Amino acid sequence: MNGKMAQEDEQQHDDGDGEDGFLGSAVSNKQWTVVQFPINYLPSNWPIRFTAVDESGCCLAIAGNYGLAHYTIVSRKWKVFGNVMQEKDMVVTGGLTWWKEFIVVACYSFSESQDEIRIYPRLTNLDNAFACVKKIKSQILLVNIFQDLLILFTYDCRIIIFVISQDTKLHRPTANLRYLQEVSMARYVHYPTMVASVTLTALHMESPMRRSSSSSSFSSRGNRETEVLIVNVAGRLLLLQRSLEDDEIIEAEPNERKPMRFNPPVVLATCVENIWTTEHKKSEKIHLTDALWLGCGSAGVRVWLPLFPPRQSRHNSAECGPHRGFELQLLTARRITLTFALDSCYPLAVLFSEAVLLGVTSET
Secondary structure, three states: OHHHHHHHHHHHHOOOOHHHHHHHHHHHOOOOOOOOOOOOOHHHHOOOOEEEEOOOOOEEEEEOOOOOEEEEOOOOEEEEOOOHHHHHOEEEEEEEEEEOOEEEEEEEEOOOOEEEEEEEEOOOOOOHHHOEEEEEOOOEEEEEEEOOEEEEEEOOOEEEEEEEEEEOOOOOOEEEEEEEEEEEOOOOOOOHHHEEEEEEEEEOOOOHHHHHOOHHHHHHHOOOOEEEEEEEEOOEEEEEEEOHHHHHHHHHOOOOOOOOOEOOOEEEEOOOOEEEOOOOOOHHHHHHHOOEEEEOHHHOEEEEEEOOOOHHHHHHHHHOHHHHHHHHHHHHHOEEEEEEOOOOEEEEEEEOOOOEEEEEEOOO
């Protein structure tokens, strides 16, 4: 399996240049890319408590006791705060993540005695003058990104969702935040630190409303992805599916984000340590890219797969009357769970299109 992965990656990256060429070279040679911590940040901020890599794999951000720093693989340069007072004034509490060319940081400001979300552009100096700052009433425990949505989980058991956008009117890169909604999880979470992760994603889902819909309305809506909130509470995976009553709002204003209504949660799995999902769906491999992967420790790995009918069956459904088409549309929304054991490998990442799991194993 490892040899096949290396061969495929080498074919994909051999023709690349710049960032892609650098990464392709590193992957094909099966070598670790070792990055030394900045000597002007590490001594006073050890240990490093949070790290984040952007989607391209070329940019790295770290946070220790105070402040943060970020690194670009191509230039091989670190950026740290030029003003040490700004660095010592903030501590990252809820993690950090990347959105396009911006670093999103959940932190606490000592000078303001306030929890904040800060968004720093990568291309400017690391300085508060270039940051977008949003004050949050409660401590931020977790932060995540889905498309143009910023998802926060706070100490008062709320999931807060913002719309994040880039201001193109200014001559320098600037991000903006717009409050969208919040979802209370107080009924389902006994203590906030029990929540290991909060993920917003889009999956093809089944619901009673879809099953009771007419065939004509179903055919126009059945293939649409539905937003779902996935919350890992001490290993119990809760899934909150978006209410299909929002369909009319989506159709009326498809390009504008509106607050989402979610159904009560259902328990999807237990003993879950990690989850993996992807925004990059491929129509020719939708059964793989629409899957949800669950790392369950000693219980192995579970894959929650959608069931899609063969293309030939979908083509013939138009000739078999509306009832046959309705049955096939129902099949597209159903899912199965496959479980397989991992004896000595700890999973770290998933290549969805290839259905390949990447992990580490001990040689001792």
